[in-house]
Amino acid sequence: MKSGDRLVVTGGAGFIGSEFVRQAIGRGYDVVVIDKLTYAGDLERLKDVKRQFDFYKIDITDFKKLLRVFKKLKPKIVVNFAAETHVDRSILDAAAYIRTNVVGTQSLAQTARQVGVKRFIHISTDEVYGEIERGQFDETAPLNPSSPYSAGKAAADLLIQAYRRTYQFPVIIVRPSNNYGPWQYPEKFMPVVIYKAMKKQKIPVYAQGLNVREWLYVSDCAQGIMAVMEKGRIGEIYNIGSGLEVKNIDVVNHVLKVLDKPKGLIQFIQDRPGHDFRYSLNFAKIQKELGWQPKVSFEEGIRRTIVHYQIHKSWLEKKVAYLRPYWKKVYRKI
Numbered sequence: 001m002k003s004g005d006r007l008v009v010t011g012g013a014g015f016i017g018s019e020f021v022r023q024a025i026g027r028g029y030d031v032v033v034i035d036k037l038t039y040a041g042d043l044e045r046l047k048d049v050k051r052q053f054d055f056y057k058i059d060i061t062d063f064k065k066l067l068r069v070f071k072k073l074k075p076k077i078v079v080n081f082a083a084e085t086h087v088d089r090s091i092l093d094a095a096a097y098i099r100t101n102v103v104g105t106q107s108l109a110q111t112a113r114q115v116g117v118k119r120f121i122h123i124s125t126d127e128v129y130g131e132i133e134r135g136q137f138d139e140t141a142p143l144n145p146s147s148p149y150s151a152g153k154a155a156a157d158l159l160i161q162a163y164r165r166t167y168q169f170p171v172i173i174v175r176p177s178n179n180y181g182p183w184q185y186p187e188k189f190m191p192v193v194i195y196k197a198m199k200k201q202k203i204p205v206y207a208q209g210l211n212v213r214e215w216l217y218v219s220d221c222a223q224g225i226m227a228v229m230e231k232g233r234i235g236e237i238y239n240i241g242s243g244l245e246v247k248n249i250d251v252v253n254h255v256l257k258v259l260d261k262p263k264g265l266i267q268f269i270q271d272r273p274g275h276d277f278r279y280s281l282n283f284a285k286i287q288k289e290l291g292w293q294p295k296v297s298f299e300e301g302i303r304r305t306i307v308h309y310q311i312h313k314s315w316l317e318k319k320v321a322y323l324r325p326y327w328k329k330v331y332r333k334i
Contacts, residue, residue, distance in 0.1 A: 005030065006030045006032065007029045007032065008032045012053075016222065025052045034055075060082045063110065076117065076118045077117065080121065083101050083153070084101060089326075091273055094152075101153055120169065124153050125153050127276065128175065129175075131276035137279075137281055147276075160173065177281050178213040179216050180216075180217065180218065181304065183308070190255075194255055195320060197255050203266050204269045205248060205249060205269065207275070208268060210248070212246065212277065214244060216244070217294070217295075225240070238283075238289075240281075244294075244297075254302060
C-alpha cells in the first residue's frame with residue numbers, strides 16, 4: 001500500500017478510528033470516513049483534519065447503500081473500526097452488538113468483495129480470547145469470549161476468516177489490547193475515572209479492583225494498525241499489545257495521584273457478570289514481522305490523557321450529561 005491510495009475507514013469518527021484517520025491523512029492517503037454517528041461517534045474528533053477527508057453517514061448493516069458508495073469510490077483498502085464496543089452496555093442489551101458487529105461485518109465484507117478491495121483490515125479485540133490466569137495469548141489461541149460484546153467480535157472474526165477461506169478475501173485481523181487516550185468516550189473505564197476524579201465524585205470500581213488489563217495508548221495502537229495495513233500478510237492475525245499490565249485499582253490510584261485527589265473517592269461496587277480477570281497478549285509477531293513497537297509509557301499516556309480532558313472540558317461535560325441515565329443503571333450503588 002502506498003500514499004495516495006483510496007482508503008475507507010469505517011467507524012472513523014470513533015475513538016481509535018479517528019486517531020487512525022488523522023495518522024492516515026498525515027501519511028498522504030486519500031481517506032474516506034464512513035460512520036453511523038451513534039452516541040459514541042463524533043466528527044469533532046476530526047476537526048483538525050475536517051477538510052482533508054470525505055464523509056458518508058452510513059450504517060454498515062445497510063448493504064445497498066454501502067454498495068452504491070463503494071462502487072462510486074472504488075477504494076483499494078478498507079479498515080473496519082465500526083462496532084459497538086462497550087461491554088457493560090452489551091450486558092444490558094446484546095441485540096445492537098450482534099447487529100453491528102456480526103451482521104454489519106458481513107455486510108461490509110460482502111460489499112468490499114464485490115468491488116474488489118485489495119486489503120480489508122478488520123479490527124477485533126483481545127477480549128475474543130477470554131481471560132487468562134497466567135501466560136499470554138498468541139494469535140493461535142482458541143477464542144473463548146465471555147461477554148455479548150466479545151462474543152459478537154469473535155463471531156465476526158470467524159466469519160471474516162471464512163470469507164478468506166471461501167472467497168480468497170484479502171483480510172487481515174488485528175486484535176489490540178485495552179486502548180486509552182484523548183477523545184475516548186466517557187463510558188469506558190479510564191475517562192470515567194479521570195472525569196470523576198476531576199469533579200471530586202465517587203469513582204466506581206468493580207469488586208476489589210484487582211482485574212488486570214494491558215493498557216495501550218491510542219496513537220501506538222493506530223501506528224500498529226497502520227503497519228499491518230501497509231506491510232501485514234494477507235490472511236494473518238496480529239496482536240497489538242503493550243506489555244503494560246496494570247490492575248484497575250492501580251490505574252485509579254495513579255490518576256488520583258496525578259490529579260492530587262484523595263483515595264477516599266474510590267467506591268467499590270458489585271462486580272459485573274462474567275467479568276474477565278486478566279488479559280495479556282503476546283505481540284511478538286507484529287514486532288518481528290513488521291518492526292512495530294509501542295512508544296508511549298503508561299505514565300506519559302495517563303498524563304497526556306488527563307491534559308486532553310482538562311483542555312476539552314466542555315466536550316467531556318456534554319458527553320457526561322448524555323451518559324448520566326446510563327451511569328445510574330450500571331453504577332446503581334453510587
